[in-house]
Amino acid sequence: MSEKIEHLSSWIRTLDVETESPIEGMIVGKIPEWLEGSLIRNGSGMFEIGETKMNHLFDGLSVMHRFAINGYGEGKSTYQNRILQSDTYKQAKAANRLTMHQFGTFAFPDPCQSLWGRFMARFEPVTKTEKTDNCCVSVCYLGDKLYAFTETPQIRQVDAETLETVGEKCNISELVAVNHSTAHPHVLEDGTVYNMGNSVGSKGPIYNIIEFPTGAGALEGAKIVASFPSRWKMSHSYYHSFGITENYFVFLEFPLILNTAKLLAMNLRQKAVDSSLDWFPTEKTRILLVERKSGELVDTIYEAPPFFCFHHGNCYEKNGYIIMDISHCKDATIFAGLSLKSLRENRGDFTNTYYTRFVLPLGVEPPIGNDFQDCKNLVEVEGSKCKSYWQSNKIIFCEHERLLEQSLELPRINYSRNGKEYRYVYGISQLDGYAEPEKILKLDLNTREVKQWAKAGFSPSEPVYVSRPESIEEDDGVLLFSAVDQVNPKKVLLIILNAATFKEEAVVEYVASGIITKDFHGIFSRKGDVVHGY
Template identity: 45%
Template structure:
């Protein structure tokens, strides 16, 4: 890294934590926190980008660092520590990167001789043990807290100490998956749903929807959610050697919604890259001349609807919400026009103080309306009959052509909602404004998805995190509760704060500021677990 840029306050994604804040510390309260807000806010993101003289290449590669705010009767503590994954331990022992990540190929393991290195390069793809650097998000499966990424590996962590619990959890020990998303859904009864790819099926790659039932006792022994994992439906991939990349999926009371987009893994190139030691990122390709498809699945039967719903190519990481209304599915997504954003997230770009993303590739909240009853519908006629939307859907020769509308011109990503409205009609979404300058999260956004009206919150010199909505226990209105976010400071790398906003006024209610033991880094996603809850929703 260029020394002239190393201390640039804008380079927050290149921060490196060298000292953990393992023991909880107290902070300084200003304003107030409602007495009913009690629980843990746990967040996940990259905390280390360099081992010795080797450095990661992509924003998705850094070593997982877990942050947690513990809130009890208005008192808040902060703690943080690295996820003690096998990957982290191996890299630390070798003082170099020896496990391949999304955008970074492993350097030779100094603990292996030349023959061992040669043989490991020819490990069959089916036997590969990918990274367990679970850096993307966290989620409770029952009372067990897991750090998640997009491989088949998860890591359980102790919510009290943030220490790793036991060995890594390999999903392929229970079900047929090679990857999984880091964005599950949680039903009110505690059932968790997720999606994962399986590449080695007899009929080619499939997208598998996975069900994790609530934990139960069998013959006096606890059977965890993960141990009960089952595949409820397999969706065939339309491009046999080019399975789609996806980061999340949608769910309503009666349907799963999967967006199959032309941002794909070239499996042939993936295999070649594995054998010549190149990162997975080199096998990701964007085919903008193809369509993005909405694959709709009935939850009760697992039936994949025969209807082909197609839209002009777009890229999405995050589903905002989806719901059913009057024979339609309404699907809201943080959308980008193409796959360029992923390539722009290389650290070599972010360390350039003059780097700015193409504004045309920035995410915005976009709505699509999918008509369900189309068998006998007339061709070339708009089938969307919902009021108050400009979305259209036309029956063509072999498909339904769906055309979305941009809800707001506001740059918007990391969407969250009042999760009690997940899969149901709703009014408000909360997210961050992503700045094209260095991909920084500068502002918190409240968006009325019915009108497109937005409200912004920001503070000079501070960066925000994904906003998490916590409903008030006596809430009647959808936006009655609090928004929890964390703040970091561009100038002071050890500053961190818990920020509490009133969702109705979009004004600050209170904050607690801390001076951490070491550098505080940015995060991607998190979850709040209420102290009195039996099921922790997202």
């Protein structure tokens, strides 16, 4: 039991002392000479501030991490971390308590307010409450600037060399009419970035595709290129990511509703954002396609049994189908499983996310008449176990195929294959029982062969793929990921793993000034590159 508790506790460590100046690591092995750049990662790193203890893994205040890598000669690598200087962090530090609501933690009215002021604050709609700029989920370049992202429209610029927070926060809702944006944009080869966000208008809740053009004016040039309605008149689906192919945006509308009425009454109810989520197991998940060229929603609706997912792996078009691969959860119980209470009690939910595939037929006509009982499977793909068949004149019902027996979350690919046919996916897998640390997996989607990496006593982060210059093969490169020591909280490793063989090319060990915390997502910026994809 002690091993389980020790393992899970690494997820909820709180940074005590920043490692502001880069510290050099001790290298075992050889860093590839061609590998030069920075692995920058972001995640929840402070679960306590003053009088406040956070309730959920998504609530921790953002801590940025940077591994600078230079393989030239004998090789060298340094590590540093910094707290994101968000308004959320600075105000909480000044007040000695959380002052802005987070996903699972409610910020109570200022105790220094008058009794009347605190009473009236309960009746203030949440729309008047400033949205958090605790951008603790991911990082992405917009033009030539690096930004930290979360699930509100607030983003923060970060210096890619020093990790210092640059300037004031940027509110995307002041650039385009959205009140939410995801932390998982898509970056095209020319540097154009697409993201998604919600809005509410005269026709009810709307989903929007946002385009940020390439170049220095990426933010100022933001525009909405597609909008389509929620199926619910007063609420919209909660979503964390979306897919893209050569010709389509791919959106999953889960029966996990962010209830607008509950959200507006958050202050009155004194409950956090997660209390506004409603799961409807009797409703189906919808897969909606939007044409990239026209911005129009495809008439055909694809439906599936109810499920949820945080992360798309990849989507692509082939022979008249869209292939959609995702990390698939059977329901929304994962949110409760990621509460700090569950993690402390060894009930964290890391094991029930599986890599699955849907095959969506394009341009097919429904059968003549209204008899849909004996409709044939529309998926005619060799070796595929996926099924899709007409359920009505507008709806195709889809059944997925599980691609891997083990769990797989935080899926990453060779990003040059994003939106295109691909062969390999990498991710984290956790066994039931938590007696062993997480494993890094590589799944060959053609052969279903699995390679894995694990190191006793260490908990790894999401892997990031980096191609060798002028490579041709899809796995001709390395995986980069960190791994925190489960016993010594000041120790972290940088693992450089050969993506083809899954053998360690180099392991770099650092001992920091203070506690090193876990993170969610990261990006590698190669020295000399103008565009930095995932």
